Amino acid sequence: MATAHSRSAARLMISPAVILLLGWMIIPLSMTIYFSFLRYNLLSPGNESWAGFDNYRYFLTDPAFFDAMGNTFILVLGVLLITVVGGILLGLLLDQPFFGQGIVRILVIAPFFVMPTVSALVWKNMFMNPVNGLFAYMATAVGLEPFDFLSHAPLASIILIVSWQWLPFATLILLTALQSLDQEQLEASEMDGAGPINRFIFIMLPHLGRAITVVILIQTIFLLSIFAEILVTTNGGPGTATTNLTYLVYVQSLLQFDVGGGSAGGIVAVILANIVAIFLMRMIGKNLDA
């Protein structure tokens, strides 16, 4: 890419891909913005009219919106907390040499390959079901009342399901980070008189900083848009107990047939996601600098 000629040739050759990607993003986004300013209900097609900011006003003053915001953040933070802490612990465990290490590592990664709808259904019907579920069976076996997870602790249950799916990802990233830690550093700290806990706090944890940042950033992107797990387990209920922003947009546009309101919600979600991204990068982005 040294000469002006080769640079312009390179630009020409990558332009189709760039234009395609740009169109892929810009067209749906601008259509959503356009719809969000329309009175557009699927029950009366063809009667679209300009609505101004009404859709936004209705969406932002909907009591369900605040519930959804709260649920979204609780869901994201809860899953992040469980996966990062659990991922570090599992990473430490899997980093030890033991018999059958290879197989165990594959098994630990496995949940990541199960699609969200399937894993949520498995959890709902085989584990958390108050009659047939494994947890209910275990509770009755020790003489306890079975606990109906999805109706009494719906959000916690969903956090559990989503954490189970994302734990392998966090474990994998953190395990590889742990393996890249220079053994001589650990030995040096051992010679310097650091016990196992001090070694973890002063040597391992700082070393893991960058990997933890990557886990948090990537997971946040995906966790803000959790949808399938809610749809197949609780349908956002009871009430709005497990409705997050994504699910609220779905309810608005496809259950209430209000495409305009749904689009407005979608735009609100995009703006919120960007605010979160900016804050995250401010807070922990510096860890990514070499």
Next chain:
Amino acid sequence: MGRITLDKVTKRFGDVEVIPPLDLTIEEGEFVVFVGPSGCGKSTLLRLIAGLEDVTGGQIRIDGKDATETPPAKRGLAMVFQSYALYPHMSVRKNIAFPLKMAGMDQAEQKRRIDNAAKVLNLADYIDRRPGQLSGGQRQRVAIGRAIVREPAAFLFDEPLSNLDAALRVGMRLEISELHERLKTTMVYVTHDQVEAMTMADKIVVLRAGHIEQVGSPLELYRAPRNLFVASFIGSPKMNLISGSEAAKRSASTIGIRPEHISVSPTEGLWKGRVGVSEHLGSDTFFYVHDTGLADDITVRVSGEVELRAGDTVYLTPDAEKIHRFDQAGLRLK
């Protein structure tokens, strides 16, 4: 403080015996160098002393106390690693303070010791930088600084200079020797480089496959190598080893003569040969002499500049006093 005794120390990894029972005493204040080819167990031996590996059998005593089961931090030894093993997320000051902080020392004493180390090693200019911003030699100094603040009974060095370039290595070699002069603390130093061993050591321990081949001062090893292995390992360039009739003439199985103990003449001498490659270092010249009928080639070292060209015929005369004789088993005859 700082007398280390190894008593029948053994190390096995599975079925492989890396260190067969080994006895060694390191006297207080001594600079001991473990030297040997790679894989000879010298690093393992150092790690056994440090406590980073468990011994399979035998006893390690430090200042007369049994330290075989003592955890590394409690042995009062400090180690400098090959990769320096500095903590990358801490500043130089924090790196050096780390062992003191772990020992729970009070701030004033910590500061006194760090300032002292910084003065001794000239760290002041970069004491607040991170290791990533330092050059190899600077990192090396920080690693040594982290070791000296603990005021250990002995320092352990695991090939500390092997990551430095040649010029810096000579400089650091001198600095470590000077540090030893000043601190008078026992130092155990592992290297595969016999020049480092010869220049720094009070006592050299030559190891091969976990066995101690010979222990002695650099000049003892140079003058009277106990066997063929030590003879060819110590000294640069290597000793010429000659077997056959020439050795039989001196009633030995093999004889050895160092390149610097052979005199060269274009006209007369004991052995006749043809000059092959010559290496001119300015202060010395090395000749590789072929076709002597003794060995593949004989290395000769001559002081100063000597005008001999490839293909010239030369006569070599060994200094009869300096010929080493070895028997069938490779042991020295005297």
